[in-house]
Amino acid sequence: MIEFDPGTAAAPAGESKGTSQRNGGDLVVETLEALGAKTVFGIPGQHALGLFDAMGRGNLHFVSSRVENNSAFAADGYSRATGEVGVLFLSTGPGALTSLAGLQEAYATGVPMVVVASQIPLEGLGARRKGMLHQLDDQKASAANVTKSQRLIQHASGIPSAIQDAWTEAISSPQGPVWLEIPQNVLLDPIMVPPVEDALAEAADNPPRVELVREAVKWLSTAERPAIIAGGGTRRGRAEKSLLSIAEKLRAPVICTPGGNGAFPWTHELSLQSWIEDRHMTDLLEDADVLIVIGSSLGEVTSNYFTFAPRGRIVQIDAEPRVLESNSPGLGIRADAGQALAALDEALVMPVDAARSWHGTAPEDLVKESLAKVKARLESQDLGKELKFMSDIRDAVPADMQTFWDMTISAYWGWSCWDARQGQFHSAQGAGGLGYGFPAAIGGAVGLETLGNPGRVLAVSGDGSAMYSISELATAKQHNIPVTWLIVDDGGYGIMREYMVGAFGKATATELARPDFVKLAEAFGVPATRVAPEDVGDALKAGFAAHGPNVVVVETLLKMFAPTHLGG
Numbered sequence: 257m258i259e260f261d262p263g264t265a266a267a268p269a270g271e272s273k274g275t276s277q278r279n280g281g282d283l284v285v286e287t288l289e290a291l292g293a294k295t296v297f298g299i300p301g302q303h304a305l306g307l308f309d310a311m312g313r314g315n316l317h318f319v320s321s322r323v324e325n326n327s328a329f330a331a332d333g334y335s336r337a338t339g340e341v342g343v344l345f346l347s348t349g350p351g352a353l354t355s356l357a358g359l360q361e362a363y364a365t366g367v368p369m370v371v372v373a374s375q376i377p378l379e380g381l382g383a384r385r386k387g388m389l390h391q392l393d394d395q396k397a398s399a400a401n402v403t404k405s406q407r408l409i410q411h412a413s414g415i416p417s418a419i420q421d422a423w424t425e426a427i428s429s430p431q432g433p434v435w436l437e438i439p440q441n442v443l444l445d446p447i448m449v450p451p452v453e454d455a456l457a458e459a460a461d462n463p464p465r466v467e468l469v470r471e472a473v474k475w476l477s478t479a480e481r482p483a484i485i486a487g488g489g490t491r492r493g494r495a496e497k498s499l500l501s502i503a504e505k506l507r508a509p510v511i512c513t514p515g516g517n518g519a520f521p522w523t524h525e526l527s528l529q530s531w532i533e534d535r536h537m538t539d540l541l542e543d544a545d546v547l548i549v550i551g552s553s554l555g556e557v558t559s560n561y562f563t564f565a566p567r568g569r570i571v572q573i574d575a576e577p578r579v580l581e582s583n584s585p586g587l588g589i590r591a592d593a594g595q596a597l598a599a600l601d602e603a604l605v606m607p608v609d610a611a612r613s614w615h616g617t618a619p620e621d622l623v624k625e626s627l628a629k630v631k632a633r634l635e636s637q638d639l640g641k642e643l644k645f646m647s648d649i650r651d652a653v654p655a656d657m658q659t660f661w662d663m664t665i666s667a668y669w670g671w672s673c674w675d676a677r678q679g680q681f682h683s684a685q686g687a688g689g690l691g692y693g694f695p696a697a698i699g700g701a702v703g704l705e706t707l708g709n710p711g712r713v714l715a716v717s718g719d720g721s722a723m724y725s726i727s728e729l730a731t732a733k734q735h736n737i738p739v740t741w742l743i744v745d746d747g748g749y750g751i752m753r754e755y756m757v758g759a760f761g762k763a764t765a766t767e768l769a770r771p772d773f774v775k776l777a778e779a780f781g782v783p784a785t786r787v788a789p790e791d792v793g794d795a796l797k798a799g800f801a802a803h804g805p806n807v808v809v810v811e812t813l814l815k816m817f818a819p820t821h822l823g824g
Contacts, residue, residue, distance in 0.1 A: 276313075277446055278310075278313075278446070278447055278451070279306050279309065279310060279412075279443060279444050279445060279446055279447055280306055280412040280415060280438065280442045280443040280444065280445060280447055281306035281307045281308070281309055281310030281311075281443045281444070282310040282313060282314070282447070282451070283412060283415040283416055283447065283449060283452060284307055284310065284372060284415055284419065284438070284443070285307070285310045285311055285313070285314040285316060286314065286416075286451055286452035287415065287416045287419040287420060287452045287455050288316065288343060288370070288419065289314060289315060289316065289452075290452050290453065290454050290455035291341075291419070291420065291423050291455045291457055292340070292341075293316060293341065293343050293370075294315075294316065294317060294706045294707075295316065295317045295318075295319060295334060295343070295702055295703065295706050296311070296316050296317070296318050296319070296343045296344070296345050297318075297319050297320075297321060297327045297328075297330045297331040297334070297342070297343065297344050297345070297699060298318070298320065298321070298324070298327045298344055298345030298346055298347075299320055299321060299322075299323075299324055299327060299345075299346075299347065299351060300320070300347070301346070301347020301348060301351050301374060301390075302347065302348075302389065302390075302440075303347060303348040303374035303375065303376060303389075303390065303439075303440040303443075304345060304346070304347045304348070304373075304374035304440075304443065305440075305443075305444065306374075306440070306442075306443025306444040307345055307372065307374065307443055308345075309444075310443075316343075317702075317706065318345075319698075319699075319702055319731065319735060320731065320734075321695060321698075321728060321731050322727035322728055322730055322731060323354065323725075323727060323728075324346060324347075324351050324352075324354040324355040324358075325354050325355055325356075325357050325358045325691065325724075326358070326691065326694075326695035326724075326725050326727070326728050326731075327344055327346075327355060327358070327695075328344055328355045328357075328358025328359050328361075328362065328369075328371075329358045329361070329691065329692050329695035329696045329699065329725070330342075330695045330696060330698050330699030330702070330728075330731075331343060331344040331362075331369050331699055332358065332361060332362045332365075332367045332369065332692075332696055332699065333660060333682065333695065333696030333697060333698065333699030333700040333703070334699035334700060334702060334703035334706075335362075335367045335368055335369060335699075335703070336367060336680070336682050336696070336700065337658050337680070337682075337699070337700030337701075337703045337704055337713070338700075338703040338704065338706075338707050340703065340707070341368045341369060341370055341423060341426055341427060342362075342367065342368070342369040342370075342433075342699065343369070343370050343371075343372070344369060344370070344371045344372070344433075345372050345373075346371065346372070346373040346374065347373070347374055347390070348373065348374045348375055348376055348389075348390040348391075348392075348395065348440075349376075349389070349390025349391065349392055349395070350390060351373075351390075352373045352392075352395055352398070352399070352437075353392075353398055355371070356398065356399065356402050357687070357689050358689075358692075359371065359399065359402040359403060359433050360401070360402040360686075360687040360689065361684050361686050361687040361689055361692060362402075362432065362433045362686075363402045363403060363404070363432050363433055363686075363687075364686030364687040365488060365515065365685075365686030365687075366429075366430050366431045366432055366488065366489065366492050366575075366576075366686075367431065367432065367433065368426040368427045368431040368432065368433070369426060369432070369433035369434070370419065370422050370423055370426055370433075370434055370436070371399075371403065371433055371434065371435045371436065372419075372436050372437075372438065373395065373396075373399075373435065373436070373437040373438075374437065374438060374439070374440060374443060375395060375408070375437045375438060375439040375440065376388045376389070376390060376391050376439060376440060377439050377440050377441045378410060378439045378441055378442065381408075381439065395437060396408055396435060396437055399435040402433070403432065403433045403434055403435040404425055404426070404430075404432040404433065404434050405422075405425060405434055405435065406434075406435040406436075406437070407421075407422065407434075407435065407436045407437070408436075408437050408438075409436060409437070409438045409439075409442065410439065410442065411442065412442055412445065412447045412449055413447075413449050415438065415442075415449075416449075416452050416455060418436055419436065419455070420455045420456065420457055422434040422435075422436050423455075423457035424457040424458065424459070424460065427457065427459045428459045428460035428462065429459070429460075429462045429489075429492070429493065429575035429592040429593075430489075430574075430575040430576040431492055431575075461595075462575055462590075462591055462592040462595060463591055463592070463595045463596075463599065464573070464589045464590075464591035464595065464596040464599050464600075465589070465590075465591075468587065468589045469589070469596075469599050469600055469603055470603070471587060472548075472571045472587060472589065472600060473600065473603045473604055475546050475569055475571065475587070476506060476546055476548075476571075476604065477604075477606060479506070479545050479546040480545055480612065480613060480614075481543060481544050481545045481546075481568070481612070481613075481614050482506045482507075482508040482544060482545070482546045482547070482548065482612075483508050483509050483510070483511075483540065483541055483544035483546075483547050483548070484499070484502070484503055484506075484508050484509070484510040484511070484547070484548045484549075484550065485510075485511055485512075485513065485516075485532075485541065485547065485548070485549045485550065485552055485554070485558065486499055486510055486511070486512045486513065486516040486519040486520055486550050486551070486552075487512075487513045487515055487516045487549070487550055487551035487552025487553075487558065488513065488514075488515025488516050488551055488552070488686075489515075489516075489550060489551015489552065489573075489574055489575060489593040490512075490516050490519040490550045490551045490593050490597075491515070491516060491518065491519050491551075492551065492593065493551065493575070493592050493593030493594035493595070493596075493597070494594045495519070495550065495551075495593040495594040495596075495597040495598070496519050496520070498594070498597035498598045498600070498601045499519060499520060499550070499597055500520065500521070500524075501601045502548075502597060502600060502601050502604060503520065503524075503526050504526070505601075505604050505606055506604070506606070506612070507526065507612040507618075507619045507620070508526065508548070508612075508619065509526050509527075509528050509540065509619055509622065509623050509626075510524075510526055510527055510528060511527075511528035511529070511530065511531070511532055511537055511541070512529070512530045512532070513530070513532055513552050513557065513558045514530065514532070514557060514671035514683060514685040515551075515552070515683075515685055515686065516530075516550075516551065516552070517530050517670075517671065517674060517676055517681040518676035518679075518680055518681050522675040522676070522677070523675075525620045525623060525624075526619060526620065526623055527623065528540070528623055528626060528627065529627065529672075529673075529675075530671060530672050530673070530674070531627075531630050531672050531673075532557060532558055532560070532671075532672070533557060533560055533561075533671075533672060533819070533820065533821070534560075534630050534633070534672070534820055535560065535820035535821070536626050536629040536630055536633070536820075537560075537626060537630070538560045538563060538564055538820070540622070540626055541564065541566065542564065542565055542566050542567055543567065543568075543614070544566070544568045545567075545568040545569065546568055546569050546570075546571065547566055547568055547569070547570045547571070547586075548570075548571045548573070549570060549571070549572045549573065549586070550573045550574075550593050550596075550597065551573065551574055551575075551593045552574070552579075553574070553579045553582050553583060554572075554582075554583040554584055555583065557671070557685070559583060560820065560821045561819075561821035562583070562821075563821045564584075566584060569586065569587070570584055570585070570586030570587065571586060571587045571589065572584075572586045572587065572588050572589065573589045573591060573593060573596045573597070574588075574589075574590065574591075574593075575590065575591060575592050575593065576590075577590045633817075633820075634817055637817060637818055638815075639815065639817060641789065641812070641814070642669060642814050642815060642816075642817075644790075645666075645789050645792060645812070645814065646666070646669050646670070646673055646674070648790075648792050648793035649666075649716075649742070649792060649793065649796065650674065650675060651793055652792070652793040652794075652796040652797050652800070653679070653714055653796065653800075654679070654800065655677040655678045655679065656677070656678040656679050656711075657679045657711065657712065657713060657714060657800075658679050658680045658682065658700055658704075658711075658713045658714075659674075659676075659679060659680070659681055659682065659713065659714045659715075659716065660682045660683070660692070660693045660694075660696045660697040660700060660713060660714070660715045660716070661681070661682065661683040661684070661692075661693055661715075661716045662683075662684060662690065662691065662692050662693030662694070662715075662716060662717040662718060662721040662722075663683075663684050663685075663688055663689065663690050663692070663721060663751075664693075664716065664717055664718030664720075664721050664744060664750065664751070665718065665744070665746070665750045665751050665754075665814045665815075665816055666716050666718070666742075666744050666814065667683050667684075667693075667716060668751060668816055669814075669816070669817075670683065670716070671683065671685065672817075682696060682700070684696075690720065690721040690724045691721055691724025691725045692721075693715040693716055693717045693721065693725070693741075694715040694717060694722070694725045694728055694732075694739070694741050695725050695728050695731075696715070697713045697714065697715035697739045697741070698715075698728060698731060698732055698735075698737050698739055700713045701713045701737045701738050701739050702735070702737060710738070711738070712738040712739070712740060712800055713738070713739055713740075714739075714740050714741075714742065714796070714800075715739055715740070715741045715742065716741075716742045716744070717741065717742070717743050717744070718743070718744050718745070718746065718749075718750055719743060719744070719745040719746065719747065719748070719768065719770045719773070720748060720749045720750075720768055720770075722741075722743045722773065723768075723770065726771075726776065729776075729777055729780040729782050729805070729807075730780055732782065732804075732805035733780050733781045733782050733804070733805060736803075736804045736805070737804070737805055738803070738804060738805065739805050740796060740799035740800055740802075740805075740806055740807075740808065741805070741806070741807045741808070742792070742796065742807075742808045742810070743773050743807060743808070743809045743810070744810050744812065744814065745770065745773065745809055745810065745811045745812075746811075746812065746813045746814065747767060747768060747770070747813075748763075748766045748767040748768045749766045749768065750766075750813070750814065751816065752766045753766040753767075754815065754816055758819075773786075773807065773809045774786050774807070774809055777806075777807040782804075782805050782806060782807055783802065783804075783805075783806045783807070784806065784807035784808070784809060785798075785799075785806075785807070785808055785809070786809045786810075786811065787808065787809070787810055788810070788812075789810050789812040792808065792810050795808045795810075796808060
């Protein structure tokens with residue numbers, strides 16, 4: 257169980273319960289609480305003191321990270337683990353800017369967040385060069401590339417409505433982070449606005465157009481070789497039940513992208529699992545006469561690095577209109593994935609035993625054959641250690657445990673081979689930045705505890721990505737958060753090493769001096785152990801049975817399977 261320390265509720269020093277005078281910060285806290293927020297991530301700052309004074313009078317739990325980027329990752333992980341909105345408090349200038357890489361991941365992946373950043377006092381706004389601390393010409397402009405929208409609130413009376421609107425926008429598909437900023441004096445000045453008693457935010461409706469559903473059904477009703485790509489939008493739209501029904505009606509093979517991992521049952525007879533980067537799967541998908549693409553842009557990884565050349569027709573469903581036909585022409589349906597698949601499922605009336613043949617082969621047999629080809633291809637390479645390592649991790653992780661993966665070779669394997677079972681697979685494949693795994697796992701564990709469903713989570717990082725978030729060991733220890741952190745130490749940026757050796761015959765600037773991770777974790781008061789790769793399963797099981805955070809370090813060099821987009 258996470259033991260929240262009331263002293264970390266981040267009111268000004270010496271005032272853990274705040275003062276008695278209500279200010280603009282109270283309106284922020286009260287509105288968030290009315291909307292259902294229970295936990296906030298961030299780091300205190302001078303211009304944001306009004307927020308933290310108000311939290312001393314409210315009921316929000318505050319989890320203070322050590323770097324703002326990690327606060328953003330934690331709020332992201334909280335949202336992914338719970339399905340709730342992540343809330344992030346930021347200070348002005350450097351604090352706000354440091355969060356942007358974390359927000360890029362949330363924006364790219366469609367994670368709903370409300371970000372409240374402080375601002376310099378009103379009289380400094382408008383790009384005046386007054387020499388104020390943390391002053392930027394236009395702070396919210398810096399967030400324009402990584403958030404759905406940006407709002408500047410200049411009067412306390414506008415705070416409740418602005419936050420309510422931001423929450424509504426964050427949860428409306430396509431979901432994502434929304435940025436608000438409030439000047440220091442608006443947060444601090446006494447107010448006459450009464451306490452917020454209620455706030456309502458409902459996601460905007462985003463159904464598919466009727467004629468588009470009708471056209472898609474027409475295509476699918478005559479298709480001989482339908483197939484489905486399930487992207488991350490499938491999970492965000494909670495469309496798994498409709499996806500299963502449609503796949504079984506069509507007898508259509510289903511493959512999941514890294515973001516869609518878990519959207520379709522791994523062991524189902526129509527499941528191609530997540531081997532999206534394999535040429536055998538690319539060949540199969542190219543041969544589909546109608547391909548349904550849900551919540552995916554058919555981007556770099558999903559298209560096997562833009563080698564995918566479909567010969568059939570494509571039905572592409574996505575809540576973000578800019579995604580539609582961005583990489584391949586097709587019937588674009590702008591809609592929430594859950595609403596679109598429910599409508600498509602209702603309109604498809606064909607029997608479950610509808611005749612389907614891939615050039616004389618039944619779809620179920622084609623799936624078996626394709627997975628066997630992938631297995632044979634992997635076994636033809638020297639990958640026994642890697643396959644066993646990933647299998648040992650999967651066997652050790654409870655079926656319902658949520659896992660958070662950094663951009664590391666283990667995660668690249670996980671994109672293809674990880675069976676999420678009853679848990680959830682989360683990775684930083686949206687923006688692809690380093691440092692996501694551990695702070696996101698912290699947020700995920702906090703979220704599960706906050707919603708009354710406590711449980712341990714697993715974070716997986718490499719030694720390079722671990723150093724991006726090593727300071728969050730202090731956060732995990734301070735709040736006694738049940739995260740087991742697996743650090744796979746190969747002495748450098750392993751995937752960059754492979755890319756460079758493959759392209760140039762040698763690697764440059766990929767090798768890293770790194771600490772003794774066991775001693776470093778222990779210096780934070782976090783138990784840690786170093787084990788050989790063959791003992792990773794037992795070490796993880798021991799970590800899962802422990803109380804609070806712990807670290808497992810494995811020193812090993814893992815290789816990736818050979819890329820299939822090179823040389824055909």
